[in-house]
Amino acid sequence: MNGGDNGNRGPSRFAGKVVLVTGGNRNTGLHLVERFWRDGATVYMCGSSDASTAKGAAELEARGVSGVVAKTCDISDIAQVSALFDEIERGSGRLDILVNNAANQGLGHGGPLEMDPARFHDVLDVNVVGGFQVTQMACNRFFMKQESRGTVVFLSSNTAMRAIRNRTAYCASKGAINSMVRALALDLAPLGIRVNCCAPGYINTERWDSLDPAKAARRRLNCPLRKEAQGSDIANVVAFLASDDSANMTGEIVTCDAGCSCQHMPEDVDV
């Protein structure tokens, strides 16, 4: 696939750009991949296993998104990250945009008194160490060798600022991502590399399909805008942060959560 040839895809905001989306094989990641592809980019994506990566690739083809390069990569494993970058080197010889979307959700760990500390490590190994080592490799293997450098967008969460129950490791990892984004931005700004972050709230994913409708309605009532984000809403923010439209921004955490973070209590509790 040639990212410079925009064919009949639509706007060419990212024509000629090479993009890597980690965790691009399902849910929000699929929307991110599709958005960059439709805007003219050459897109690489990874999932953590062969089966899930192949499933994501098939889903993209079914959506008419063809030619995306899908490669299995557990981002917590440096050897697999290196192999992924070998693939990008062979296929495109450059990288312009890195989207650190992959996440271990840390679901089902129980509360902080009973959770196995090894599961805490699992979450941090993917969300924090994984995101860091993919970013470091993008900088050293591509951005620093390119005159136009490159830009990084992390996916964090509004749970970095307002905790949710029984997700200690996940909330901690997202707080660490916010701090890491600022630290990376500070060190990399003089080198011409921008690092920013989108912090979503509720996103409609396949997990909403099995949600009790009453619970879904209650979640929407929690949102001042009365709706969760769609993957495309998050893709809009990420595309802005990855594009020259945000050329003077770095180290920013852009919240996209239907107004949840600006309220003290949901309307029905606010008495």
Ligand SMILES: NC(=O)c1ccc[n+]([C@@H]2O[C@H](COP(=O)([O-])OP(=O)(O)OC[C@H]3O[C@@H](n4cnc5c(N)ncnc54)[C@H](OP(=O)(O)O)[C@@H]3O)[C@@H](O)[C@H]2O)c1
């Ligand atoms: N969903 C929400 O309501 C919400 C809210 C706030 C923030 N966020 C953040 O937004 C992003 C997308 O959320 P989502 O709900 O769409 O995610 P998701 O459905 O949980 O999918 C996570 C993605 O990360 C990949 N992944 C997990 N571990 C990996 C590893 N070790 N190596 C490589 N890839 C790995 C998964 O690939 P496999 O399928 O192959 O494991 C999958 O593609 C995440 O960063 C999430 O924390 C989501």
